[in-house]
Amino acid sequence: MKTTLEMPDELFRRAKTTAAQRGQSLKQLVTVALERELAGPAPVASTSKRRQAEVAAFLRELEKISKKISAAWPEGVSAVDAIREQRRY
Numbered sequence: 001m002k003t004t005l006e007m008p009d010e011l012f013r014r015a016k017t018t019a020a021q022r023g024q025s026l027k028q029l030v031t032v033a034l035e036r037e038l039a040g041p042a043p044v045a046s047t048s049k050r051r052q053a054e055v056a057a058f059l060r061e062l063e064k065i066s067k068k069i070s071a072a073w074p075e076g077v078s079a080v081d082a083i084r085e086q087r088r089y
Helices: 009-022 026-038 044-072 079-088
Strands: none
Touching (some): 009 026
């Protein structure tokens, strides 16, 4: 089936360039993009769960580092003030 699409010139140039770089025709690029878009959302649940696990692990590690820094930080000294003082020089 043939159809006519109107799109911004810059988008058309980017699409043509991308298709050429991939060794595809513009028709193939548009067809694949439409098929992907219409197939529905990617399996977000597994990606989301994996991402949540990564974030949780990162936050645990960050908490460990924070505790080490807090234990080593001199009492009575504000971290913000120390950073400001260093930035002066």
